[in-house]
Amino acid sequence: MEKMVIGIDIGGTITKYGFVSETGELFCEGTLHTGKHRKVKDFISELCTKLLALQKSNNYNVLGVGVGAPDGNYYTGAIEHAPNLRWKGFIDLAGLFKQSINLPVAVTNDANAAALGELIYGNGKGMKHFIMITLGTGLGSGFVVDGKIVYGHDGFAGELGHTIAVPEGRQCACGKKGCLETYVSAPGIIRTVFELLANEIEPSVFRDISFNKLTAKMITDEALKGDKIALKAFDYTGKMLGMKLSDAVVHTSPEAIFLFGGLALAGDLIFIPTKKYMEENLLTIFKNKVKIMPSALLNKNVAILGAGALIWNELKKNH
Numbered sequence: 001m002e003k004m005v006i007g008i009d010i011g012g013t014i015t016k017y018g019f020v021s022e023t024g025e026l027f028c029e030g031t032l033h034t035g036k037h038r039k040v041k042d043f044i045s046e047l048c049t050k051l052l053a054l055q056k057s058n059n060y061n062v063l064g065v066g067v068g069a070p071d072g073n074y075y076t077g078a079i080e081h082a083p084n085l086r087w088k089g090f091i092d093l094a095g096l097f098k099q100s101i102n103l104p105v106a107v108t109n110d111a112n113a114a115a116l117g118e119l120i121y122g123n124g125k126g127m128k129h130f131i132m133i134t135l136g137t138g139l140g141s142g143f144v145v146d147g148k149i150v151y152g153h154d155g156f157a158g159e160l161g162h163t164i165a166v167p168e169g170r171q172c173a174c175g176k177k178g179c180l181e182t183y184v185s186a187p188g189i190i191r192t193v194f195e196l197l198a199n200e201i202e203p204s205v206f207r208d209i210s211f212n213k214l215t216a217k218m219i220t221d222e223a224l225k226g227d228k229i230a231l232k233a234f235d236y237t238g239k240m241l242g243m244k245l246s247d248a249v250v251h252t253s254p255e256a257i258f259l260f261g262g263l264a265l266a267g268d269l270i271f272i273p274t275k276k277y278m279e280e281n282l283l284t285i286f287k288n289k290v291k292i293m294p295s296a297l298l299n300k301n302v303a304i305l306g307a308g309a310l311i312w313n314e315l316k317k318n319h
Contacts, residue, residue, distance in 0.1 A: 008307055013034055072107045094107050104318075111158075112149050114302045119149075124144065133259050137186060139181035162179045184241045189216055193219060202229060234266065235273045239277045250283060258294070264294055
């Protein structure tokens, strides 16, 4: 029997899962719509049924389960008041998984899981100081200092997405106004496009598309074709991200910042303005020292690999 762990990435829209070997190979990937079930117990039950069927059909010796989730707390094993999930409040995720799969379970923030994946299997290998930014339904961040994930005293350190980018700005699902993720995320860039459409007079294909039908992928595609509204939306998104990264650099002095997720797939459209505005706002002693790079695992699921790396690390600690 081949030894494996299960890596699970619970996203605001889609949950992804797979079996991860100790060397970082990923097998039997699958997805499940995160909001499919009104009750989290029903969601976990269906997910575990799929995983157990895959384990049996492939004859894997599964040793544990690692989960990355919005507001996942490494210390408690719970999701705590995640604004991007339909299930609210305190959710004992590790406990619920153990009811269906009698194995060790480790939980962390989804961006921390991505940072672990980059640290162990990606471009962060050998680095002791870097920041991982995940750009999806929200903006997640994981901070690596001295080769370790920074959790803080309560498990929630490094929530860059919910720092204020614009005082009294856009309403965020967390309840605050002006959070960075309302500007830098898939929904954020869509909101930017519609603000630009209201304030600019340039022709754009987006003028014939409703808010609910517009996607971040469509904005990327039109930007590559030269649509001025799309290009301005990416410049503004990069500006907001770059400005906030200049603040983050001061706190941890990272060697690199990795971008991962849907918006990162836009390539230079997001990387060039982000780097430009970060450098413009950096304290002189930090200028031209910090690389902004795509994740080495950009076309793989770094969050699944990271969740797998999390539980592999826990198993090694216990031994």
